[in-house]
Amino acid sequence: MMRKRKNFSWIYIVAMVFTISGCKDDYTYVPGIRSDFDPTPYSLEYPEYFPNLQIPEDNPMTVEGVKLGRSLYYDVKLSENGPMEGFSCSACHNQTTSFSNNVAGTSVLAHVNLAWNKSFLWEGKVAGNLEDIMKFEVEAFFKTDMYVLKSDPNYPDMYDDAFGSTAINSQRTAYALAQFFRTLISGNSKYDRVYRHEESYTESELRGQEIFLTERGDCFHCHTFPLLTENLFHNNGLDSVHSEENYGRYNVTGNMTDMGLFKTPTLRNVELTAPYMHDGRYATLHEVVEHYNTGVKHSNTLDPIMTKPGKEFGLGLTQQDKDDLVAYLKTFTDTTYINNPNLGSPF
Amino acid sequence: MNLITKLLSIVIAGIFLSVNFACTKTTVEPGPSTPVNTGSVQFDISYEIDGESLYYDTNRYQNDFGNVYGITKLEYYISDITFIGETGNKFTHHRVNYLNAKMDSTNVIHVENVPVGNYSHLELSIGLNSDSNLSNNLPSTLENLNMFWPEPMGGGYHFIKMEGRFVEGNGAKGYAMHVGTNTCLIAVTIEQPIVIGAQNQIELRMNINEWFRDPIIFDLATANYIMGDQEKMLEIAGNGHNIFSIK
Numbered sequence: 001m002m003r004k005r006k007n008f009s010w011i012y013i014v015a016m017v018f019t020i021s022g023c024k025d026d027y028t029y030v031p032g033i034r035s036d037f038d039p040t041p042y043s044l045e046y047p048e049y050f051p052n053l054q055i056p057e058d059n060p061m062t063v064e065g066v067k068l069g070r071s072l073y074y075d076v077k078l079s080e081n082g083p084m085e086g087f088s089c090s091a092c093h094n095q096t097t098s099f100s101n102n103v104a105g106t107s108v109l110a111h112v113n114l115a116w117n118k119s120f121l122w123e124g125k126v127a128g129n130l131e132d133i134m135k136f137e138v139e140a141f142f143k144t145d146m147y148v149l150k151s152d153p154n155y156p157d158m159y160d161d162a163f164g165s166t167a168i169n170s171q172r173t174a175y176a177l178a179q180f181f182r183t184l185i186s187g188n189s190k191y192d193r194v195y196r197h198e199e200s201y202t203e204s205e206l207r208g209q210e211i212f213l214t215e216r217g218d219c220f221h222c223h224t225f226p227l228l229t230e231n232l233f234h235n236n237g238l239d240s241v242h243s244e245e246n247y248g249r250y251n252v253t254g255n256m257t258d259m260g261l262f263k264t265p266t267l268r269n270v271e272l273t274a275p276y277m278h279d280g281r282y283a284t285l286h287e288v289v290e291h292y293n294t295g296v297k298h299s300n301t302l303d304p305i306m307t308k309p310g311k312e313f314g315l316g317l318t319q320q321d322k323d324d325l326v327a328y329l330k331t332f333t334d335t336t337y338i339n340n341p342n343l344g345s346p347f
Numbered sequence: 348m349n350l351i352t353k354l355l356s357i358v359i360a361g362i363f364l365s366v367n368f369a370c371t372k373t374t375v376e377p378g379p380s381t382p383v384n385t386g387s388v389q390f391d392i393s394y395e396i397d398g399e400s401l402y403y404d405t406n407r408y409q410n411d412f413g414n415v416y417g418i419t420k421l422e423y424y425i426s427d428i429t430f431i432g433e434t435g436n437k438f439t440h441h442r443v444n445y446l447n448a449k450m451d452s453t454n455v456i457h458v459e460n461v462p463v464g465n466y467s468h469l470e471l472s473i474g475l476n477s478d479s480n481l482s483n484n485l486p487s488t489l490e491n492l493n494m495f496w497p498e499p500m501g502g503g504y505h506f507i508k509m510e511g512r513f514v515e516g517n518g519a520k521g522y523a524m525h526v527g528t529n530t531c532l533i534a535v536t537i538e539q540p541i542v543i544g545a546q547n548q549i550e551l552r553m554n555i556n557e558w559f560r561d562p563i564i565f566d567l568a569t570a571n572y573i574m575g576d577q578e579k580m581l582e583i584a585g586n587g588h589n590i591f592s593i594k
Contacts, residue, residue: 220497
């Protein structure tokens with residue numbers, strides 16, 4: 001008796017459909033990796049008192065990945081044919097100013113220690129890790145034209161070195177940038193050296209530290225050790241009525257209790273990152289200190305930290321107190337970071 | 348396997364077990380009827396305000412004083428969870444657990460090797476005892492670093508940060524209940540008997556209004572910010588004795 005042959009052709013059709021549909025998504029498709037792909041592990045170093053750093057399993061740190069990311073950071077090809085044409089990351093984030101800039105009337109957040117961030121941008125528009133924010137930068141901010149990168153004489157080989165094939169897509173571009181961003185670590189300021197008992201504060205800096213770390217100034221609640229930001233959002237009393245450009249976190253959550261809240265920026269290298277606040281309204285550190293001393297404006301979402309009994313009319317700092325506090329803030333400056341050749345332009 | 352190999356295996360196993368037992372941070376105080384077998388306990392922590400579910404960032408709750416308030420932040424530590432038996436025997440799990448009411452993953456506490464049997468009640472601390480409450484004593488996670496208590500103010504960690512806003516006049520004002528320092532360790536007693544078997548799941552429910560209730564009826568308007576105010580921190584710490592119940 002002959003057995004009836006079963007028809008399995010439908011299986012092949014289904015497999016083809018899944019294969020083709022997988023190829024259409026430029027971000028998630030992972031091209032074949034060559035069998036001899038063997039990138040060099042990158043040893044990321046940071047102070048032992050920094051929080052433990054989690055590296056995503058799908059984007060391990062490699063020398064080749066960091067090299068590619070660094071090149072992309074400084075390359076205007078990242079923006080060619082896009083809405084930010086002519087700009088690279090470094091156009092607005094200059095190493096000498098801790099990867100921010102000093103343009104009046106604007107305020108870009110400094111690129112420092114972002115590896116520990118869980119949300120990004122002043123309003124926290126992007127949540128997640130560096131891979132998530134870089135995806136936003138590549139796809140939404142720069143709208144990077146992959147064909148521009150593919151046409152470059154060097155990038156195909158650099159992508160091959162970093163990811164095991166010459167294929168260039170937005171995911172790999174974002175991942176390379178994320179690897180470079182992870183190396184942007186500042187942990188050798190005087191603040192760090194004093195913590196490590198390698199150096200001592202001056203008398204003025206010590207007085208400033210006392211203001212920073214006690215109820216007198218209460219800076220420590222938002223600018224926590226050692227990252228000098230707790231990566232949360234606060235209304236720090238800039239406005240009593242919030243105009244649309246100052247809605248802040250409300251623009252992301254739609255929650256009225258987030259009206260006027262903005263991300264706590266790190267104070268690392270704050271001496272270098274003027275102007276200050278989300279809209280760059282303060283040009284100097286003294287102006288910032290004076291805001292907290294006498295200029296806090298009340299609104300329904302003013303942070304509870306700003307409403308201490310006895311402080312309703314300001315901190316009551318003398319001129320000497322303010323000078324001391326600014327002196328202490330300047331101890332967060334890390335000259336090795338802003339002069340590190342490994343972080344500068346490779347071109 | 349010859350006799351020497353068997354004996355060597357037993358010795359090695361014995362060394363391993365003794366080292367493992369020595370490293371476990373628990374204490375057992377025997378009583379007249381000390382349980383021999385042990386079980387595991389999973390504590391699931393949940394939150395309410397006098398029976399109402401907790402919703403953040405909305406001023407919808409009212410405390411005994413009459414403050415209408417909401418909650419924007421609730422972070423704290425639980426440590427020294429102690430099971431007290433009917434005959435006086437105790438089992439204490441000393442580990443310091445970080446909890447954030449907004450982070451589900453932190454609201455589960457696992458306790459292993461609890462002697463099976465009947466217990467009359469539970470005790471625990473909100474905060475860290477003086478042996479643990481030292482700067483940099485906890486792992487360097489983002490959460491622990493953000494809970495630092497400044498060195499000039501005593502060092503160690505915040506025991507609890509509870510923040511939010513309350514209605515005042517035609518607007519709202521913030522409050523920040525930050526408690527720390529060794530004298531303000533918060534002792535909680537849960538006067539409910541429990542039976543521990545091999546595997547146990549216990550829901551601990553925090554009634555947030557208890558922070559403002561007993562023995563001090565707390566008025567947020569007169570003391571909206573208490574860090575550094577020893578008297579007010581002690582009032583909140585004292586009110587915490589009844590903060591949890593078993594559901």
